[in-house]
Amino acid sequence: MVGVTVQVRTDPSIEDPPTFRIDASGAREEVGYFGTGDATMFRSTHIPSAPVLGGVVICSPLFEDFRRNYRAEVILSRSLAANGVAVQRYQYRGWGNSEGDPDRMTFGTMCADATAAAAFLVQTVGQIPVLWLGTRIGALVAAAASREGNASLALWEPVTDPSSYFREALRAQAAKNFMQRKTTGDGEGRSDLERRGSIDVVGWEIRRPLYESLMGCSLDAEVGDRPRSLLMIDRSAAGDGAPELAPLVDAWRRRGFVVQDEAIEAQRTRWVGIRWEADEMFPPNRQLVEVTRTWVLAHLTAAGTA
């Protein structure tokens, strides 16, 4: 085809090969799968050219947060890999490009998937210190999966209380129904969840097993009591801060946690619409990536000299 170069890269040395590209920094970026059968998960693995200071496992959010956050995670991963940090991104079983039954997706399976992703990273790169990053609902997953190893943890706009998170979602759908002159309210949404097993929230199907498994969870409980290093990034209204985060940060500091907290310019409302703009150029994304990269490198460098 004139003017278009078409080439597929494959790695012939592995039977079911992931495919890869080499970044400008020399880092290798692989896409593929890990796991088997219904536990087969889509992955993106970023491997620095050398030397590897450590690794980060990224626990992505769900639903509308997944859409608005995806590219920022890709940009961060490439930035980290260019600076000697391996990164493992993945999609949960029953979600995105992964296999698995969405009706079996729960907080528990999400945590197990995160643990498997970390194991895959270490298997791929070798024994390295691993940090964690979680966004929104993914923050609870990252907190839970990292608790046993007491690993350092970065939290992007974390959900602290899933019941509030889902209440906000149901209200967004109720508002949308109101605008379309339908009469359902968020109360009807909850009864739909119980009666039909799922609810439609602006085109996302929220299923009861996931909903029920998250009820009763809290970020504080998942972070645990053993002091560790945290990066808390608040992306709520600029200058105000999400009201639930400041008390949590204070409580952690009183318990001996080392917490760096940052406020970055607000994003649009989570459950309605999505900002379409080149993510690389969007100043809040650039700040988000820079702050996180700096924190990760500082922690891995300190770990290396400890």
Next chain:
Amino acid sequence: MSAPTRHRERPGFLQVGEESLFVLQTEPLERDADTAVVFMAGTSQPPTTERNSFAVRFCRRMAGLGFLAMRFDYRGTGESTGIRKGTRPSEPATEDLVGVVGYLETSGYHRFVLGGTCYGAITALTGAVTMPAVKGLVLLSIPIRNYDADEKAATATANWSLGDWIRRATDPRVLRGLLDRENRLWYRRYVAVKLRAIRTRGGPSRGADRPRPAEVASPLLLGPLEAVVRNGVPVLIVYGTEDEYVEAFEEAMQGRLGEIVRMGGPLVQVEMLRGRLHGFAQVEPQDDVMDVIERWLEHHHGRGRSDARADVVAAGSDPSGREAGSL
């Protein structure tokens, strides 16, 4: 509801021009067709999943019918490299699409069905004009107007009467607006669309008689659509009854768009689904549209497998996971 599909998914990076595009092929376990279905998302991130994993479910369903299904991230989105410039209807991702189809051709596929939603539909339509191997088009919630040229407001005002125009033109706020360069550009567009409307009608609007509505459909839509219809390509156009484009679509069907659709005869099929399909903002139309597309594909392209084998699969469908087609 279709039986559970069996498939194999192969992700990869495809070099198209200066960028590496993330592509994901969903292959049927048994392939005996040379038709590939390429799906293009709207403005969702990442495009390879779309809202509620629509793109994933759609491609797996296509593979279940025996087609190779391909989805990809536009440059600057998802896992692909590059910087996204925007999703304007006037700038479809044609280069990306041409690269993807070119790769599939080198893999032995010679017939393509292109499907897309909103921006993806514009990309599919625009690409189809230049690729004779395209044998079917599925256009979901395709925009009627070119929003980045502000055709939405411009075409709305084109239906004003002469009295409406005089009243608006002498409004002090409008006159003040002439001091702003950007406003002057917008006003010029309105006038241009109005003049086009007058030429279309064969004269200016006078009095209470309402003439034929001004052409609201963008040339970006009409030109390519007419070209593919003249080439005999089957086209499926689908909207949700609550899509914001439906009103403009129905208005446009009274003009040139309607002429093109009628010209296509049975090759052009228009479907309206209950609910909001645009942006896949409701779950129910997501499932309904896959049923519609599957019936349309069967009608125009048969199944990816031979009809005989398809009957065997349908009869022997087994939730325990036996390989499709085995006896």
